[in-house]
Amino acid sequence: MFVGLGKASLKPDQDSMERMSRAMLRARVLEDKLASLYRAGRIVGGVYLGKGQEGLSAAGGVALRKGDVLAPLIRDMAGRLGFGEPLVDAVRAYLGSKLGPMKGRDGNIHRGDLSRGILPMISHLGAMVSATAGVLLAKRMKKEKRFVGLTSAGDGATSTGSFHEGLNVAAVEKLPLVVVVADNGYAYSTPNERQFACTDLLDRAKGYGVEGHGVDGTDPEACWEVVGRAVQRAREGAGPQLVVGRLLRLCGHGEHDDGLYIDKKMRSSDRGRDCMEVLRDKMRSRGLEQDLDRWEKEAQEEVEDAVKNVAEEPLPDPFEEDWRATAMMGASEAVQKG
């Protein structure tokens, strides 16, 4: 069994670096915008940011390809964008546009698009692990080849029975599932030491009989390499892969939360580095800082345009809604009757 700690021994090529950078930048720029719209009272529902987790999340998104499946969690804007979710989908969901992927029936971080292989998460943590495994089992039964599913979890989600059952069943079925745990130190306000008693969540890989990979989640290059390798191993038939990225959430649980409980020492340690700054250092050392500036500017324009356009879009109308919870006409009509 391979359990390794990821060091950025393999440098991403220029194209991969651009994909990583763009996904991270677009996510950060968009989320900063959403946070300010939230403070202005323009967002329907809550806003949960991936600040500080863009590198780890983007690494998953860019490692996947068409035909793969992504089951993102609440801090995966970068992974979604890296995998190809249109940025406007997020803006529509947050601003409550009727044209959004879920038409106002569900919102924001729950958005998904099954036609693109993006599963719409439910709020109950750990639940997406077995659902993603189910998609993969179905693909295998349909004789599809070389596909991968990737889902995210936080340190808190690893405490759920659902997470355990899901990873265990994926291991039993030897499914090409990558579970990326963003260990950001806190589940809402609860620190690791109140969440689990093991030294390192990575140790759990052995218990499940899956391959484990640890990575410094603040280092986008390392994330690219380690998550990419886990996806590759899954694609090659090595079964489920558990990636644990250590990092820190650089914001509250949601924008309603100031996150003052986050330990100041941890914040000023290496674990509290901002992956966007690490990215900038790496790009500077490669002499590519101007590219980064240009991509950032493009991201800003894209976000501003999207917000401007979506603000003009219609909102969900309760009189046009068909209020149908079942797909079958007969069932719905019978239920509708009372």
Add this chain to the structure above:
Amino acid sequence: MSVTYLDAIRAAQEKALQDDPAVFIYGQDVGKFGGAFKATKNLAEKFPGRVIDSPISEDAMVGLAVGAAMEGMRPVVEMQFADFSTVGLNQMLNHAATTYWRTGKPCPMVLRLPSGGTPGSGPFHSQSMEAIYAHYPGLVVMTPATVEDAYSMLLEAIAMPDPVVFCEHKLLYYHLKAKSLPAEAVPAFKAHVARAGRDVTCVAYSAMVHEALAAAEELAGEGYETEVVDLRTVKPMDTDTILASVARTGRLLAVGESWPWGGVSAEVVSRVASEGFELLDAPPRRLNAKDTPIPYHPNLWAAHRPTAVRIAEALREVLRY
């Protein structure tokens, strides 16, 4: 040659596996062992790779089915006992049931629940879960009472684009028999008048249909004709058939094997009271199990659930009003 209720469930799964390559069966011990009740006997051999043993992970069993259904398969999940489906409730109620509403894409799956009491089964192997599932939007809940319905409704459930909770009654598994599998079927969402009568309506479902029919027989000896309506599917509920029956009789008793707080029998009474108030000549009544966990000892169990004797007593009270 006769066919039991359990044979019908096995035969329906075999036919579904034969007819549709998207169908597969998933559950504890369902493979080579053929299931705790043998509802999947020999199916693993006949359909290699499509009758799959799961770990003891009810949450993951349902979650995996949700994912597979989203990907175009038609999973049939066998819970070993309905009672254990509480461990998978989150995936069924919050995931399967919300998928169509949230995404506009269907989630076709069936959750088979070996349900209801049998002597000596006790608090954790006897439950009737239909009311809990029926409460949540997005699910269809079926409660077949006959061999014919066990077969045709399970086939219909598997073919539906929605998640279906299929409550099979364990007491009927071996003892309920028919001459053969049905060639044609009443649509699953229609209630069925199992016995016609003009004096009082008794609405029941699942095993309680047979208790109600026995009670009706007893009352016939006393000169009262009881109409027994078998709901067949509890959600959606065929209110029209219930109201039509109450229009004929003017009196209603709704019977359920599950607990008395809320539930299917309460829903029946509520609908008749609000939509058919003028049809009633007596207050509509309900009869359910006692409001305690289900007892283990047969002496206690027999007094806990509604039986033909208790249904007959309740019907007499409705008739006396």
